[in-house]
Amino acid sequence: MGGNKFPEVQGGGSLILAWQVRNKHVLVIGGGEVAAGRILNVLNADAHVTVICPSSGLNPEVRHRIQTGQVRTHINRSFQPADLDPPGVPDMVLCAIDDPATSSQVYKLCHERRIPANIADVPPECDFYFGSVHRDGPLQIMVSTNGNGPKLANIIRRFIAGRLPGNAGRAVERVGLLRRKLRRVAPGMEEGEKRMKWMSRVCESWSLDELCAMEEADMEGLVEFYKEGRVPKLAELRGESEGAEEDETVVGFDGAFGWW
Structure with missing residues (x-):
């Protein structure tokens, strides 16, 4: 056999994941500008947030999140080691304070308790990074x-x-709805690989404009072609053309859809 057909390993990177923290307890230590950015990030992911910081150290944005109830709990003092003890053990700790000694202490305590932690601006003391x-x-x-x-x-x-393109987000929404409909048509675990290959072909053969234009009736009609493994174009589904040519591109699965 000639040549290595497999990807080369490139060490030194991070494993970039979409971390689901919905309804998880995230503890943020600090109340300045960096803490504000961290808080917004985890609120966007529907986490339950506790902030530990003296009121005098809160910037306007963090104060707003607290006053409007977006931050569930505000502890009006500096961090104490007992903040990481039961029953309030957090699922994640984000430390953003101008105190290197305390920051290192936070990381050490989190490491001992196996709590994932990010110490702002100290890469060696981070289990994960914010991009x-x-x-x-x-x-x-x-x-x-x-x-x-x-x-x-x-x-x-x-x-x-x-x-x-400006319609990329809308296309993702429509594809997500189509996937859920397909799962109802072919729910079995044994269908997993076939489902993903078929969805890959839809995404490859339809344009973003077509994906955005997909209505509920189009999706219901499209999933009917799953069992025979065919992906008709939108125009064919709507009866606007007869036997519209299907894109025969063979798509290799790269893990992007996840096993669902």
């Missing part, structure tokens, strides 16, 4: 520099976002 995120409805694109250059990550993220 620069573009958000359009369900579409999220994160750029990470693995702690090397947060500002550069922001510049690259804006560069990418500026080149995305």
